[in-house]
Amino acid sequence: MIDKPNLEVGIAGIKLKNPVMTASGTFGYGQEYTPFVDLNRLGAIILKGITLKPKKGNPPPRIIETPSGMLNAIGLQNVGVEILIKEKLPYLKKFNTPVIINISGDTIEEYMELVRRLEEVSKEMGVAGLEVNISCPNVKKGGMTWGTEAKATYKIVSTIRKVTTLPLIVKLTPNVTDIKIIAQAAEEAGADALSLINTLVGMAVDIDSRKPKLANVSGGLSGPAIKPVALWMVWQVFQTVNIPIIGIGGIIKVEDALEFIIAGARAIEIGTANLVNPQTTVEIIEGIEKYLMENNIKDINELVGSMKI
Amino acid sequence: MSTILNKKIKILSKKEVAPNIYLAKLKAPEISQEALPGQFIHIKCSKDNYPLLRRPISIHRIDKEKGEIYILFQIVGEGTKLLSQRAVGDDLDVIGPLGNGFNIYPESKKIMMIGGGIGVAPLLALCEESIRQDKEVRVLIGALKKELIVGEENFRILGAKIDVAADDGSYGYKGLVTDLLEEIITKEGWLPDQIFTCGPKPMLKKIVEISLHSHIDCQVSLEERMGCGIGACLGCVCKIKTKDKKEDKVKYEFKRVCIDGPVFEGSEVVWDD
Numbered sequence: 105m106i107d108k109p110n111l112e113v114g115i116a117g118i119k120l121k122n123p124v125m126t127a128s129g130t131f132g133y134g135q136e137y138t139p140f141v142d143l144n145r146l147g148a149i150i151l152k153g154i155t156l157k158p159k160k161g162n163p164p165p166r167i168i169e170t171p172s173g174m175l176n177a178i179g180l181q182n183v184g185v186e187i188l189i190k191e192k193l194p195y196l197k198k199f200n201t202p203v204i205i206n207i208s209g210d211t212i213e214e215y216m217e218l219v220r221r222l223e224e225v226s227k228e229m230g231v232a233g234l235e236v237n238i239s240c241p242n243v244k245k246g247g248m249t250w251g252t253e254a255k256a257t258y259k260i261v262s263t264i265r266k267v268t269t270l271p272l273i274v275k276l277t278p279n280v281t282d283i284k285i286i287a288q289a290a291e292e293a294g295a296d297a298l299s300l301i302n303t304l305v306g307m308a309v310d311i312d313s314r315k316p317k318l319a320n321v322s323g324g325l326s327g328p329a330i331k332p333v334a335l336w337m338v339w340q341v342f343q344t345v346n347i348p349i350i351g352i353g354g355i356i357k358v359e360d361a362l363e364f365i366i367a368g369a370r371a372i373e374i375g376t377a378n379l380v381n382p383q384t385t386v387e388i389i390e391g392i393e394k395y396l397m398e399n400n401i402k403d404i405n406e407l408v409g410s411m412k413i
Numbered sequence: 414m415s416t417i418l419n420k421k422i423k424i425l426s427k428k429e430v431a432p433n434i435y436l437a438k439l440k441a442p443e444i445s446q447e448a449l450p451g452q453f454i455h456i457k458c459s460k461d462n463y464p465l466l467r468r469p470i471s472i473h474r475i476d477k478e479k480g481e482i483y484i485l486f487q488i489v490g491e492g493t494k495l496l497s498q499r500a501v502g503d504d505l506d507v508i509g510p511l512g513n514g515f516n517i518y519p520e521s522k523k524i525m526m527i528g529g530g531i532g533v534a535p536l537l538a539l540c541e542e543s544i545r546q547d548k549e550v551r552v553l554i555g556a557l558k559k560e561l562i563v564g565e566e567n568f569r570i571l572g573a574k575i576d577v578a579a580d581d582g583s584y585g586y587k588g589l590v591t592d593l594l595e596e597i598i599t600k601e602g603w604l605p606d607q608i609f610t611c612g613p614k615p616m617l618k619k620i621v622e623i624s625l626h627s628h629i630d631c632q633v634s635l636e637e638r639m640g641c642g643i644g645a646c647l648g649c650v651c652k653i654k655t656k657d658k659k660e661d662k663v664k665y666e667f668k669r670v671c672i673d674g675p676v677f678e679g680s681e682v683v684w685d686d
């Protein structure tokens with residue numbers, strides 16, 4: 105048995121002590137989880153999606169449970185980048201874990217201004233990288249439209265690339281006909297890594313009132329229900345691009361995380377599972393280490409994309 | 414704020430106290446020490462991942478000496494049904510205590526509590542605390558019919574004056590509990606310094622109207638569907654007026670029931686449906 109396998113991975117030039125990160129929107133601004141998780145243990149912390157200006161979000165009900173998953177229509181409620189910088193990032197600086205900011209915008213200009221601002225403060229505030237959300241299904245303008253068309257993806261990513269040297273992760277939506285084309289466009293535009301998948305658009309109906317169960321009518325499906333879809337997409341994209349992939353979708357236990365890694369993900373993000381069991385991240389880190397030891401694998405990187413077919 | 418814990422707590426006893434309404438006693442040495450009236454716990458209803466999300470349930474009684482808490486809950490769907498089927502001796506995976514809790518002002522002498530249906534759940538702990546602080550407490554319980562009025566005796570034992578109202582006239586005051594409240598204030602002339610209430614939204618809305626009219630401070634406990642329960646996912650919001658009241662139009666923001674609430678000043682809530 106291996107004594108101490110290597111869990112360290114590199115993503116977009118960011119060194120992670122292990123491949124486990126938190127998925128945007130399910131881990132708040134990090135601090136909320138300190139009663140349950142030593143933030144120093146995490147590979148990276150990805151924060152709730154941020155926009156240039158604060159956003160009110162959608163009316164309630166915003167979430168509803170569905171078979172093996174949930175629909176959410178938060179509508180990107182967030183404090184805006186200035187409060188993020190002033191009130192949220194200082195707290196995270198004391199941890200020895202890279203902080204990645206998930207960003208959203210309605211227009212190209214908004215993305216650019218947001219990225220410039222984050223670039224400006226990145227050294228001082230410890231911003232390790234950006235995850236560009238071009239895939240939010242729950243906002244009217246912008247949001248997902250950037251991620252459903254290859255040309256738009258290329259445009260937004262290449263524009264952001266020009267205004268920042270920060271590591272750039274592009275987060276893809278599964279709500280497309282062919283994710284490979286979008287992935288390619290993002291790579292060509294200068295993305296350092298890709299993360300996938302965001303939520304799948306769905307809905308639920310109350311048969312008594314005949315109203316949609318979400319005030320927003322539609323929402324994004326997440327949780328175990330989407331894992332097979334996410335895995336298939338990661339595997340397809342893995343065969344298409346040369347940049348690292350971060351796997352996301354329905355990971356609630358170590359076996360799920362390993363599936364993603366074997367299918368080509370160099371790192372993974374945990375989302376909905378944080379809401380259910382706030383210690384999921386740490387349990388999965390420990391589980392991965394155990395798996396590597398038991399299977400005599402010296403380095404997690406050997407496992408990435410090792411699927412046998 | 415109290416320390417939030419994720420614990421496995423044992424079900425010590427369980428009883429169906431009314432049709433589909435259960436009272437359970439839980440061994441919670443740490444959580445009971447931290448808990449405040451009006452707070453809740455976030456419960457994993459089953460041992461596996463169905464249902465996936467936790468369900469929020471108020472802390473009904475706090476027994477710090479014995480290290481126990483009680484919950485009172487009604488079966489309305491799968492989660493609460495599975496919870497009701499958990500056996501005595503089982504460990505429940507819970508996170509808590511969560512939320513802000515009720516705020517009893519030191520200067521208040523007379524306190525009114527109003528529970529609609531299962532909304533009485535968080536009020537018993539509050540009643541116990543108010544009586545401990547030597548307040549004069551009156552409790553109104555409203556429900557659709559007699560069988561669904563729960564906890565009447567428990568409030569009485571604590572020393573509160575209690576009135577009940579069944580909508581169908583089968584017990585106590587015939588009519589809505591909000592009409593009863595109006596009668597107590599206007600006819601009887603019993604004016605409380607504070608009102609605390611929990612129950613269906615239309616009831617809360619009406620009680621807030623009455624309280625504003627009579628200039629009584631009123632705190633309401635709201636419910637919303639929850640994800641994390643700890644303020645991270647923004648799934649559980651309600652509309653709360655913002656402080657800036659310069660413009661005529663009511664301005665509001667979405668606040669999280671799980672951490673900014675579940676207790677809000679009645680006057681701050683925007684009731685739009």
Ligand SMILES: Cc1cc2nc3c(=O)[nH]c(=O)nc-3n(C[C@H](O)[C@H](O)[C@H](O)COP(=O)(O)OP(=O)(O)OC[C@H]3O[C@@H](n4cnc5c(N)ncnc54)[C@H](O)[C@@H]3O)c2cc1C
Pocket residue numbers: 453464468469470471472485486487488489490491492493494531534535635636637638639670675
């Ligand atoms: C802070 C807080 C404290 C609560 N305390 C208690 C309590 O002490 N006792 C108790 O019986 N119930 C309490 N509730 C309500 C309880 O959480 C819901 O009844 C429960 O989550 C329903 O789960 P389910 O799986 O059984 O039903 P589901 O299948 O999820 O839903 C069944 C029906 O219940 C309603 N519902 C679902 N979730 C909620 C919710 N979070 N709030 C309001 N309505 C909901 C829906 O309209 C739906 O039609 C509380 C809710 C909150 C937010």
Ligand SMILES: Cc1cc2nc3c(=O)[nH]c(=O)nc-3n(C[C@H](O)[C@H](O)[C@H](O)COP(=O)(O)O)c2cc1C
Pocket residue numbers: 127128129130152153154176178180206237240275301302303325326327328330352353354355373374375376377640646648
């Ligand atoms: C409540 C909630 C809020 C989310 N908010 C964001 C967000 O702000 N930005 C983003 O890129 N993704 C957001 N997501 C998507 C998740 O980051 C993740 O991609 C998705 O939930 C799939 O992973 P999971 O099945 O592990 O949850 C959110 C998901 C949930 C459930």
Ligand code: FES
Pocket residue numbers: 638639640641642643644645646647648649650669670671672
């Ligand atoms: S339930 Fe997640 S913020 Fe309230």
